[in-house]
């Protein structure tokens with residue numbers, strides 16, 4: 001595509017240099033430039049992409065998008081806002097692929113990944129070709145890719161959507177993080193439907209206040225449904241959790257048709273008669289499409305919420321309740337979410353991804369409900385992330401646990417001991433006895449100790465890392481998988 005043609009996606013631009021320059025790719029990271037690419041210079045929060053333009057040119061970039069003319073010998077498309085331009089130009093370059101897919105975005109503090117897996121399974125079982133995008137991985141056709149982040153940068157997103165179109169994808173189910181919404185990664189993307197899981201504290205390092213965090217999530221819904229067509233195929237849906245106060249705001253923001261789900265409040269898709277055991281969850285579904293009993297292998301009341309959001313979305317797509325039930329009942333586990341580590345031991349070991357106060361409250365209240373012995377928790381808090389959630393996570397964990405091992409969870413560039421010290425005031429707040437916890441920065445040692453000390457019927461919850469296979473220390477990702485470490489410790493104890 002010629003630079004001139006690409007520039008037509010924006011009204012106010014200025015081309016400095018040859019407008020007929022051929023662009024064969026589009027990229028915002030100088031480290032990924034290939035010859036012929038257009039390099040987008042994005043002023044970031046940590047560095048300014050304009051400083052990397054010489055490196056991009058050295059690697060073969062044929063033109064730049066800049067916010068000011070740089071003294072460099074390549075054509076430049078000068079724009080007002082490079083981040084906005086990145087979203088608009090990449091959509092144009094890849095031919096607006098989100099319009100060719102039925103894209104269902106899922107946002108909320110907890111439950112996004114789980115919900116994407118549930119809904120994707122239901123749709124796949126119906127014979128649809130599905131795409132998936134989120135924290136654990138991206139799926140395009142039958143190929144799986146590792147993800148750097150939960151929601152990709154706009155240029156990568158558009159490229160991924162185009163690849164999904166090329167393999168005949170009908171539905172793409174994706175997690176939409178608050179960072180992505182705030183940073184405009186999903187600007188101009190056409191969503192078919194949006195699902196809201198819940199809102200509780202996280203990421204205040206970035207959003208600063210809960211109001212700003214909620215407003216970021218709201219962006220997904222304010223963009224839905226703007227333009228009725230009368231054609232039921234084009235109809236857009238906002239699927240909202242009736243038991244979460246933020247839903248009322250999102251309902252006001254959206255023009256999409258609202259479907260509500262929940263447990264406590266009256267709503268369109270509701271679960272009653274809920275039973276929770278260590279082996280699964282059963283409930284009666286009462287919905288606008290009828291009533292039915294569900295028996296899922298997924299553990300925890302929070303997974304009933306995740307199921308309800310997915311059921312509502314699937315019903316909106318015209319899938320029968322019976323088919324939805326069959327799919328949901330077939331799912332054994334979502335990678336790293338309440339995953340059992342079973343080596344035949346007489347205590348239960350669960351690996352879970354709870355890494356917020358609310359996530360921990362949900363995971364631990366579930367464990368409390370079925371634990372016959374003590375509840376022992378191993379957890380930590382991520383470095384370079386919301387510090388104010390640390391004592392809150394300590395408090396919640398202490399409230400539900402008989403014994404605690406406070407340890408490291410991706411300290412990143414922070415001092416691991418200092419992170420642990422930020423958690424301790426939360427334990428003191430509920431007068432947690434000093435004899436009931438240990439601070440062990442080495443996560444492997446903490447897991448080993450928890451396993452060595454477990455008695456029959458005890459439950460050990462290893463929280464925070466779930467599917468992760470690394471421990472990030474000073475920017476270096478060291479191999480670390482809670483499930484493998486726990487497995488080895490259980491076996492070690494048996495010998």
Ligand SMILES: CC(=O)N[C@H]1[C@@H](OP(=O)(O)OP(=O)(O)OC[C@H]2O[C@@H](n3ccc(=O)[nH]c3=O)[C@H](O)[C@@H]2O)O[C@H](CO)[C@@H](O)[C@@H]1O[C@H](C)C(=O)N[C@@H](C)C(=O)N[C@H](CCC(=O)O)C(=O)O
Nearest residue numbers: 028029030042044045046047049052149150151153177179
């Ligand atoms: C707060 C945040 O999300 N920041 C993201 C944002 O950073 P930024 O705008 O500050 O960019 P920057 O790092 O200053 O770089 C500016 C520009 O220079 C470019 N650059 C930079 C270095 C270089 O050598 N060459 C180069 O070209 C960069 O590609 C970028 O275009 O844009 C960058 C490029 O896309 C991202 O790498 C970066 O993610 C950071 C690393 C991050 O950790 N993000 C996390 C918090 C995040 O996004 N998490 C959510 C999930 C959260 C959840 O819901 O749990 C997610 O969607 O993953």
Ligand SMILES: Nc1ncnc2c1ncn2[C@@H]1O[C@H](COP(=O)(O)OP(=O)(O)OP(=O)(O)O)[C@@H](O)[C@H]1O
Nearest residue numbers: 109110111112113114135302352353354359362363
């Ligand atoms: N609906 C829910 N409500 C509250 N807690 C939940 C819910 N679903 C899952 N959780 C808890 O949160 C943890 C993370 O779940 P999941 O990975 O599905 O969330 P996520 O929103 O994708 O998280 P992230 O923002 O890190 O991508 C789970 O391991 C579980 O402990």
Ligand SMILES: N[C@H](CCC[C@H](N)C(=O)O)C(=O)O
Nearest residue numbers: 355381382385409410464465
């Ligand atoms: N999406 C979340 C994941 C946190 C997972 C936890 N293991 C941590 O590193 O804090 C984040 O980037 O904040």
Ligand SMILES: [Mg+2]
Nearest residue numbers: 112113135175
């Ligand atoms: Mg996720």
